[in-house]
Amino acid sequence: MKSSESTLVHEEAGSPVTRERKTVESARTKGLSRKAKDNLAGYLFISPWIIGFLGLTLGPLLFSLAASFTDYNITSKMNFIGLENYKRMFTMDDLFRTSLFNTIYYVIFSVPLTTAGAILLAVLLNHKIKGMKFFRTIYYLPAVLSGVAVYFLWMQLLSPSTGLVNTMLGWVGIDGPAWLFDPEWTKPALLLMKMWSVGGGMLLYLAIMQGVSTQMYEAADIEGASPWQKFYHITLPMISPIIFFDVITSTIGAFQIFQEAYVMTENGSGGPGNSLLFYNLHMWNNAFEVFDMGYASAMAWLLFIIVMILTAVNMKLGKRWVHYEGGNGK
Amino acid sequence: MSSTTAPRFYETKKFKKKVRHTFVTLLLLAGSTLILMPLWWMISTSLKSPAEIAQYPPTFFPKEFNFNNYIEAWQTAPFTRWALNTLFLAVVGTIGSVLVNSLVAYAFAKIKFKGRNALFVIVLSTMLIPGFVTMVPQYILFSKLGWIDTYLPLLVPAFLGSAFFIFLLRQFMMGIPNELIEAAVLDGAGHLQIWWNIMLPLTKPALITVAIFSFNGAWNDLLGPLLYINDESKYTLQIGLQTFKGTVQTQWHYLMAMSVTVLLPVILLFFFFQKYFIEGSNISSGTKG
Numbered sequence: 191m192k193s194s195e196s197t198l199v200h201e202e203a204g205s206p207v208t209r210e211r212k213t214v215e216s217a218r219t220k221g222l223s224r225k226a227k228d229n230l231a232g233y234l235f236i237s238p239w240i241i242g243f244l245g246l247t248l249g250p251l252l253f254s255l256a257a258s259f260t261d262y263n264i265t266s267k268m269n270f271i272g273l274e275n276y277k278r279m280f281t282m283d284d285l286f287r288t289s290l291f292n293t294i295y296y297v298i299f300s301v302p303l304t305t306a307g308a309i310l311l312a313v314l315l316n317h318k319i320k321g322m323k324f325f326r327t328i329y330y331l332p333a334v335l336s337g338v339a340v341y342f343l344w345m346q347l348l349s350p351s352t353g354l355v356n357t358m359l360g361w362v363g364i365d366g367p368a369w370l371f372d373p374e375w376t377k378p379a380l381l382l383m384k385m386w387s388v389g390g391g392m393l394l395y396l397a398i399m400q401g402v403s404t405q406m407y408e409a410a411d412i413e414g415a416s417p418w419q420k421f422y423h424i425t426l427p428m429i430s431p432i433i434f435f436d437v438i439t440s441t442i443g444a445f446q447i448f449q450e451a452y453v454m455t456e457n458g459s460g461g462p463g464n465s466l467l468f469y470n471l472h473m474w475n476n477a478f479e480v481f482d483m484g485y486a487s488a489m490a491w492l493l494f495i496i497v498m499i500l501t502a503v504n505m506k507l508g509k510r511w512v513h514y515e516g517g518n519g520k
Numbered sequence: 521m522s523s524t525t526a527p528r529f530y531e532t533k534k535f536k537k538k539v540r541h542t543f544v545t546l547l548l549l550a551g552s553t554l555i556l557m558p559l560w561w562m563i564s565t566s567l568k569s570p571a572e573i574a575q576y577p578p579t580f581f582p583k584e585f586n587f588n589n590y591i592e593a594w595q596t597a598p599f600t601r602w603a604l605n606t607l608f609l610a611v612v613g614t615i616g617s618v619l620v621n622s623l624v625a626y627a628f629a630k631i632k633f634k635g636r637n638a639l640f641v642i643v644l645s646t647m648l649i650p651g652f653v654t655m656v657p658q659y660i661l662f663s664k665l666g667w668i669d670t671y672l673p674l675l676v677p678a679f680l681g682s683a684f685f686i687f688l689l690r691q692f693m694m695g696i697p698n699e700l701i702e703a704a705v706l707d708g709a710g711h712l713q714i715w716w717n718i719m720l721p722l723t724k725p726a727l728i729t730v731a732i733f734s735f736n737g738a739w740n741d742l743l744g745p746l747l748y749i750n751d752e753s754k755y756t757l758q759i760g761l762q763t764f765k766g767t768v769q770t771q772w773h774y775l776m777a778m779s780v781t782v783l784l785p786v787i788l789l790f791f792f793f794q795k796y797f798i799e800g801s802n803i804s805s806g807t808k809g
Binding site for chain 1: 643653663758761
């Protein structure tokens with residue numbers, strides 16, 4: 191507060207100077223200077239973000255676009271090679287196709303599974319039951335646990351003979367698969383691991399559901415609606431904007447799967463039969479194992495284009511099913 | 521369908537509700553067990569002897585508790601050093617993240633400057649860009665700057681703002697009445713003073729949210745150190761854990777002991793600041809993929 195007082199004194203000290211000018215003009219310049227001050231302050235305050243945006247986002251984006259048409263490998267000069275990198279992806283690089291397939295497989299299963307899982311969990315956790323706070327805490331806990339320790343834990347849990355998962359499957363008479371050692375089961379293994387932390391997405395749905403007025407449910411009760419009808423006609427429309435948001439962000443997130451595969455396969459080799467060679471792992475290997483930066487940049491840009499197209503499609507489709515309050519004549 | 525005649529006890533709303541609640545509770549209990557089981561397995565394995573881990577069928581409770589596993593695992597590598605490195609990165613990164621993002625968010629929320637809305641749209645749209653797309657050129661940039669094998673590539677970005685945290689803090693700040701700021705302006709306070717003296721204290725819950733998410737993110741970060749750090753003495757815990765995979769022939773008892781140790785701060789943080797985790801994730805979920 192002391193410093194603000196000094197500013198006050200400072201401004202007053204400056205005011206006699208302005209008073210010398212014509213009153214109208216002084217009001218104008220004063221108004222302008224306030225505006226100019228705000229402009230200046232605004233740009234100064236956001237300058238870290240501007241620097242970051244130009245230096246770490248926009249600049250790199252443009253650089254990688256340019257590099258994608260070259261054979262740049264960090265030590266060499268950049269030679270323009272036209273669309274050679276892009277051609278190589280589609281015609282010569284079998285692993286590219288494998289990695290794209292693996293990634294799309296993962297996206298197609300993980301996005302609906304985690305979204306549906308999060309909604310289901312939110313519905314369950316939205317009951318007024320004793321101990322609910324405890325349940326919410328427990329279900330959310332795995333969402334904060336990530337990193338190498340968790341991947342190692344799951345390697346241990348998924349161990350074919352002595353792991354917890356197959357032990358539990360054994361209790362119900364199921365002979366569990368070899369998970370990370372069987373190319374058919376490596377991706378389901380990752381999905382299982384992903385489902386463990388589905389509580390992360392749940393909270394957002396829960397927050398929205400708690401905002402839905404109980405009157406609507408009570409009215410539905412009087413009309414004899416079943417729980418399913420209430421969910422379908424009341425809850426689902428109310429949470430649809432969040433589902434929309436969640437689908438877009440988790441699609442982008444799922445396309446970036448990397449760490450799990452990198453840690454859980456031998457030095458990022460991609461697992462048995464390349465079944466865990468995801469797009470980003472392949473790109474990583476090209477960029478940082480063989481330093482083929484030009485090719486990796488082309489892969490990066492293709493990823494960017496794919497994700498942008500999918501986001502646009504999601505947005506377009508979203509208009510059909512997303513319900514915005516007030517937009518439906520309430 | 522509601523019946524017109526006097527309902528039997530099992531037809532009453534109250535009874536149905538009770539049945540439903542019991543069912544949901546049982547379901548949630550079963551689910552909680554499934555959620556907690558892996559964590560129990562980790563702790564249990566970390567205390568077993570190698571012989572017991574290899575045993576079939578596996579045991580649920582360790583026959584004897586080998587707490588020594590923890591000490592021995594810690595001594596297999598310079599873990600103390602790595603823990604201090606990680607702590608340093610997490611703390612400095614968190615401070616930068618809280619200060620810078622709140623400063624930027626304040627401008628977007630409360631200062632009227634030209635092009636503000638357009639710039640904010642750009643902030644939001646950067647959240648749609650996959651991080652992997654900029655990774656290669658960022659690596660090249662940092663290597664040209666001579667920053668490889670230093671902490672700069674891991675720390676500097678934290679001081680340049682993150683779209684998601686800016687968004688989160690701006691949402692929070694929008695809820696703070698403009699009158700407060702106008703009054704301060706009339707008193708002659710500059711925006712820097714308003715930000716420091718008024719905004720920061722009033723947005724404490726949101727700042728704590730940003731702080732714990734930043735800390736957690738830095739603590740768990742594998743990719744950054746993996747890319748930029750070569751020197752073993754500069755390793756972080758995540759990289760340190762990675763080394764177990766190659767050097768030690770999957771000594772699960774050590775591996776799990778170290779995993780428990782690395783996760784422990786995160787778990788403690790979670791239980792202490794649960795409320796903030798839960799609040800912050802209200803906007804954050806999904807973006808973490």
